[in-house]
Amino acid sequence: MPAMTMVQALNSAMDVMLARDPDVVIFGEDVGFYGGVFRVTDGLQKKHGETRVFDAPIAEGGMLAVAVGMGAYGLRPIVEVQFADYIYPATDQLISAAARLRYRSAGEFWAPLTVRAPCGGGIFGGQTHSQSVEAIFTHVCGLKTVIPSNPYDAKGLLISAIEDDDPVVFFEPKRLYNGPFDGHPDRPSVPWTNHQRSEVPEGHYTVPLGQAAIVREGAAVTVLVYGTMVHVALAAAEEARIDAEIIDLRTLLPLDLEAIVQSVKKTGRCVIAHEATRTCGFGAELAALVQEHCFYRLEAPIVRVTGWDTPYPHALEWAYFPGPARVADGLRRALEG
Amino acid sequence: MPAMTMVQALNSAMDVMLARDPDVVIFGEDVGFYGGVFRVTDGLQKKHGETRVFDAPIAEGGMLAVAVGMGAYGLRPIVEVQFADYIYPATDQLISAAARLRYRSAGEFWAPLTVRAPCGGGIFGGQTHSQSVEAIFTHVCGLKTVIPSNPYDAKGLLISAIEDDDPVVFFEPKRLYNGPFDGHPDRPSVPWTNHQRSEVPEGHYTVPLGQAAIVREGAAVTVLVYGTMVHVALAAAEEARIDAEIIDLRTLLPLDLEAIVQSVKKTGRCVIAHEATRTCGFGAELAALVQEHCFYRLEAPIVRVTGWDTPYPHALEWAYFPGPARVADGLRRALEG
Amino acid sequence: MDQAIDQHPAVPRLKLHIPPHHPAPGETPDFSYVRRYAAGVTERPATDVPAHETHELAYHLIRVLDDDGAAVGAWDPKLDPETLRRGLRTMMLTRAYDDRMMRAQRQGKTSFYMKCTGEEAIGVAQAFALAPDDMAFPTYRQQGILIARGWPLQDMMCQVYSNAADRLKGRQLPVLYSARDASFFSLAGNLGNQFPQAVGWAMASAYKGDRRIAVSWIGEGSTAEPDFHHALTFASVYRAPVVLNIVNNQWAISSHQEVAGGEEATFAARAIGFGLACLRVDGNDFLAVYAATQWAATRARANHGATLIELFTYRAGPHSTSDDPNRYRPEDEWKLWPLGDPIERLSRHLVQLGEWSAERHAQLDSELADEVRDAAREAERHGTLDQGPHFSAKTMFDEVFKELPEHLRRQRQEMGV
Amino acid sequence: MDQAIDQHPAVPRLKLHIPPHHPAPGETPDFSYVRRYAAGVTERPATDVPAHETHELAYHLIRVLDDDGAAVGAWDPKLDPETLRRGLRTMMLTRAYDDRMMRAQRQGKTSFYMKCTGEEAIGVAQAFALAPDDMAFPTYRQQGILIARGWPLQDMMCQVYSNAADRLKGRQLPVLYSARDASFFSLAGNLGNQFPQAVGWAMASAYKGDRRIAVSWIGEGSTAEPDFHHALTFASVYRAPVVLNIVNNQWAISSHQEVAGGEEATFAARAIGFGLACLRVDGNDFLAVYAATQWAATRARANHGATLIELFTYRAGPHSTSDDPNRYRPEDEWKLWPLGDPIERLSRHLVQLGEWSAERHAQLDSELADEVRDAAREAERHGTLDQGPHFSAKTMFDEVFKELPEHLRRQRQEMGV
Numbered sequence A, B: 001m002p003a004m005t006m007v008q009a010l011n012s013a014m015d016v017m018l019a020r021d022p023d024v025v026i027f028g029e030d031v032g033f034y035g036g037v038f039r040v041t042d043g044l045q046k047k048h049g050e051t052r053v054f055d056a057p058i059a060e061g062g063m064l065a066v067a068v069g070m071g072a073y074g075l076r077p078i079v080e081v082q083f084a085d086y087i088y089p090a091t092d093q094l095i096s097a098a099a100r101l102r103y104r105s106a107g108e109f110w111a112p113l114t115v116r117a118p119c120g121g122g123i124f125g126g127q128t129h130s131q132s133v134e135a136i137f138t139h140v141c142g143l144k145t146v147i148p149s150n151p152y153d154a155k156g157l158l159i160s161a162i163e164d165d166d167p168v169v170f171f172e173p174k175r176l177y178n179g180p181f182d183g184h185p186d187r188p189s190v191p192w193t194n195h196q197r198s199e200v201p202e203g204h205y206t207v208p209l210g211q212a213a214i215v216r217e218g219a220a221v222t223v224l225v226y227g228t229m230v231h232v233a234l235a236a237a238e239e240a241r242i243d244a245e246i247i248d249l250r251t252l253l254p255l256d257l258e259a260i261v262q263s264v265k266k267t268g269r270c271v272i273a274h275e276a277t278r279t280c281g282f283g284a285e286l287a288a289l290v291q292e293h294c295f296y297r298l299e300a301p302i303v304r305v306t307g308w309d310t311p312y313p314h315a316l317e318w319a320y321f322p323g324p325a326r327v328a329d330g331l332r333r334a335l336e337g
Numbered sequence C, D: 001m002d003q004a005i006d007q008h009p010a011v012p013r014l015k016l017h018i019p020p021h022h023p024a025p026g027e028t029p030d031f032s033y034v035r036r037y038a039a040g041v042t043e044r045p046a047t048d049v050p051a052h053e054t055h056e057l058a059y060h061l062i063r064v065l066d067d068d069g070a071a072v073g074a075w076d077p078k079l080d081p082e083t084l085r086r087g088l089r090t091m092m093l094t095r096a097y098d099d100r101m102m103r104a105q106r107q108g109k110t111s112f113y114m115k116c117t118g119e120e121a122i123g124v125a126q127a128f129a130l131a132p133d134d135m136a137f138p139t140y141r142q143q144g145i146l147i148a149r150g151w152p153l154q155d156m157m158c159q160v161y162s163n164a165a166d167r168l169k170g171r172q173l174p175v176l177y178s179a180r181d182a183s184f185f186s187l188a189g190n191l192g193n194q195f196p197q198a199v200g201w202a203m204a205s206a207y208k209g210d211r212r213i214a215v216s217w218i219g220e221g222s223t224a225e226p227d228f229h230h231a232l233t234f235a236s237v238y239r240a241p242v243v244l245n246i247v248n249n250q251w252a253i254s255s256h257q258e259v260a261g262g263e264e265a266t267f268a269a270r271a272i273g274f275g276l277a278c279l280r281v282d283g284n285d286f287l288a289v290y291a292a293t294q295w296a297a298t299r300a301r302a303n304h305g306a307t308l309i310e311l312f313t314y315r316a317g318p319h320s321t322s323d324d325p326n327r328y329r330p331e332d333e334w335k336l337w338p339l340g341d342p343i344e345r346l347s348r349h350l351v352q353l354g355e356w357s358a359e360r361h362a363q364l365d366s367e368l369a370d371e372v373r374d375a376a377r378e379a380e381r382h383g384t385l386d387q388g389p390h391f392s393a394k395t396m397f398d399e400v401f402k403e404l405p406e407h408l409r410r411q412r413q414e415m416g417v
């Protein structure tokens, strides 16, 4: 099996779906001729044609509206929002239309669209190219939210998202596009090649939505993470030599609660880490659920290690980013606690 | 002191501020000549003039953008969004501009605006006139979020919001506009007059942002609520004869964590109730904080009683609404647990 | 310029313009701003002309029926009397339906209602001019489309009553219909959403080499929303086969069309900056509305792109059952509306053709009232909002997603149903 | 129409139009779509004419400098040689600044940079035509405004370096300046936000009886965003004293202006539907840009409302340091741009007036390079992004709110600073 970067894996997922399903179309800013600012749609227009992969005007809300209309017709549009930070103009169509259409029409109409957007920091993008906005959408009933952490999952989850008949918001951790990142900006960046989840089948396969993956077994503490933080948590556990069980959620909604509860009941301790700001971040929901379902097994307070409740600062990016040291510290607090 | 409804109290707050501060202007859909669809700005244009209270085009995003520009000039605009359900088109300007301006300009510019919007259900408004969207904004750093539960607080908090130099999102529980509501739609609706918090001074006074109020003392369980749910929780405690301590948060951000922690440490049990959908609702953050700060005093899992994770259905409004029976049930679970 | 301007005495001070609210209740209606144009004077370009050749029409008002009820000029669609009578009947039925449902709301049988009184020509004449499978993305004021497409009144009423036979399971506010089989898109409470969605649907239809076009409507007040801008942008860039209608009924709840920008330009003129074709039409003239819609549909179907149509009309009733127009406008404005009543005008035309009479009109009126009453009785057998029965609480969790996810199953259990 | 259309064989099938991407790298540049107009031909209306009298200008291109460098026609602002030389110098300084900072980024001293090469006349000539305290709401490509207003290069560089002397405390992406004392609004990363904010500022200025107007800029690609629509709507409804500039530099990253709707209409024409005045200007002609801006500012200051100006230019450099234009357009396009280079053109004009020479030009060039180098050295003494020093992590929590709230104080403690 070929080794793919996350960019190549995502590209392959769309390539496969464009070939399999004539109802799949892709549009977004610069995704056509240029292939996207992160090259994720590179070559797709040339291969599948101008009416299937094309540039859109700079109007995230317009793109979503058009995607809802296309979905109502019967297409499966994939919309690329150039950065998650720029998804706000699309919130009305995403929340009021895409997420509500099936319900309000009692199943007469629906919008099987997929919104792709790079998220997260670590590339000195400053406060408008670094945001993690997943918690806004996990609060919205009718939307599914996915965040992959490696090439294999990225392709399998994106194909599942495209084939899903409900609207899916698919966030791609941009810091993982071209290599895994353990949260040490000072160390030389490593390519995906040597990572075992970079072995990606050429063809069609899926990773089902709603299933978490245990990426590291452990007995001392459960760590709930997704996206870039999966790699950071692994590094933190190794460096702190803590027998942590690390769960990659992969899909935030629907959430694999069973996997979470099973693990926390085993370890009795839980750390939640994400890059997004803390207050009302997805970690809040995870903490609420864990204490609801595992209260009597919990031996210490659930710890949240997150981005601070400030914008993502440009020069101080690494003081903001919840790196291995902060996660390790969180692990220790969970163990002492 | 005159007895005021919440509508009158809010109107009085704006009347007072228009008179005191020439930099205060009010605009929104139908707020001018007509006085707003809920009559909250009734008479203000006539009294203070067309350039101070005026109708805006139907463009929530445009209103917010204009308010940010006015704020940068030095005004204190108050924007009425006709229903919280229609705030989505304004999210980009609220989040990317209003909430970020002071930070990104390191204090050179700021937007001291107040966004008012009626929220919540209970008037058969269906899924687009009943939403509670506070959790989207409490997740955004740089915004303050307020939800009053009675006329006295409504006026005092609104004046604080208008005078605050940071952007404030001020949600008004529409079901409380003209009378307290204990969650029993079958019973005749009662006016504010007999309610002691309906005694509202004519002039200027403030209720500081960030201070909760204990509306009922108790020792058995702490109940965290805001807006309409304050009254529902009171009814539930009475009806279930449970010695519940009920805290009206009043301001969600900044949050009066101290009051919460003190009470939960005393009671050892906690119920959180809100009308908004559950997943990633503000209750998730409250649950996370309570278990972080009171873990060793908690005797049972924190219980969330909320709106279901579905749109607010028209005919089934009362099956959706977390009424006294459901809150009482939550109280019992918290006590048994 | 080198010196600061702010303290410059020679320079006059700036002042803020607020569109005046006129006329207020009690004042005399003032329609001086309405340029009427005589019927028949506006010429009709070919449907394949370059868009800019239509731009002058943004400042005209296409009218076919003159004051005596004669059909005149190039825009006369030359419809046969039978079709005209069907059109008249459908408009009258729409009005009768509205009156009945409005009363039902007043009687407490439901929570809310919205009439389209005075605007019946719009939904109805347009449905007549379109193919039955052209996809409609309407607002809450085009119930006439459903009625023109023969959709059972009783089904609509069950939605208004949110009762046990409501296909939407009591989920939606009254009048927010959805009827896929009538090519009628699910109505949104959020103003404007449908407008660019129609463009997306049209793009999909074009992508698929289909023949169906999309048609959407938006109120003049809602043109200020982003979705209006998106619709025009995407329709222009991708030459989408769509007909985009602005229903300018002068009012947005209590705000006059000037608050939406009607003071400085017509709404049809919004098309010019996007290179889209545009027409401005007397919305109370059944024949003009039919002809303009047919023109735009023909153009779109031939891959010549989108047309923006401003339908100039007047909202005769309250905005909805929730407001009292007498608080913000003169009571008699509607009677003085210079473009009249679409039903009277078409009726007069048929009379003038010798195809209709006051007697037949009166008789039809009472027939339709009976038809509506019977439908209402049938509908009410399935319940009303106040009395029930409604869908069971259990159904509240269905169709949030295609399949019920685990967390909703748990919540349904928690509800105990 | 009564039968369904979808299976109708007689009706041709619809097809989807996608704006072609032309020309591609390797192909020969094709500017046939650019209608050049001769300099001096466009007449200049009075600044108080009704807006519609300017609408024809949406299809013109106001030009003053002809190909020999002579200033001709009604739009010639008749600037004295001294001012012209200052203008030239400022444009050259802007270009020198851009080149230096671009190199600094390539050297790893910062993360990101954006040049305005080829567009210098826009920021610079407009700042010259405005009052120094007229409030600017620019995009990231009008650094020329700051330079024209005499803002210290060193201060701008410290922002680009995110160093210890960066007034923005290292928070913002390079080039997202803020300079209140230069009446220069904090730049947003979110396209379009500033456009309606400028209208709001202008409304406030008018409300206060101030004399300062607001001026904003937006890229042609960004006109598709809601904020563009909002700006036009509110400017029209409240007759805001604002000048709204669309910088049409043909490209939005890799997307040609046609993707934003430039295929079917000019961007200046967007004003027509809102009854706003509009001008379309050769953006590489210092004199034309100055004259148009002066015209619009005079109009706004006299309470005649907003003007939408399309500045027609070409983005000579890459979009930013993050992209490689050779992947999406011919390398030599800029050299073939029919409207030339704003610096060369103003220089030629001065030479033609006998007020300038090749020697002086070359000398000034090297003087400015030195000036920029010295400023950079000074700035770098305060640090660079890669080497530091930066503001302390502690400062990250300041100014999220006016006062530090409890939860941020706790988080700051948690960070251990």
Ligand SMILES: Cc1ncc(C[n+]2csc(CCOP(=O)(O)OP(=O)(O)O)c2C)c(N)n1
Binding pocket: B029, B058, B082, B086, B089, C139, C141, C189, C190, C191, C218, C219, C220, C221, C222, C223, C247, C249, C251, C252, C253, C315, C319
């Ligand atoms: C996004 C949004 N904002 C506000 C509202 C509240 N609202 C409902 S109808 C209405 C007026 C609409 O006027 P117009 O567009 O002219 O349509 P008309 O009612 O005249 O047919 C308003 C402001 C809404 N439904 N959606």
Ligand SMILES: Cc1ncc(C[n+]2csc(CCOP(=O)(O)OP(=O)(O)O)c2C)c(N)n1
Binding pocket: A029, A058, A082, A086, A089, D139, D141, D189, D190, D191, D218, D219, D220, D221, D222, D223, D247, D249, D251, D252, D253, D315, D319
């Ligand atoms: C809301 C939003 N969407 C997308 C982007 C990403 N982006 C940054 S610049 C740019 C192109 C802008 O083109 P244009 O408006 O023509 O301005 P120019 O760069 O040509 O000056 C895009 C798409 C953004 N910054 N903000």
Ligand SMILES: [Mg+2]
Binding pocket: C219, C220, C221, C247, C248, C249, C250, C251, C252, C253, C315
């Ligand atoms: Mg209207």
Ligand SMILES: [Mg+2]
Binding pocket: D219, D220, D221, D247, D248, D249, D250, D251, D252, D253, D315
């Ligand atoms: Mg551009």
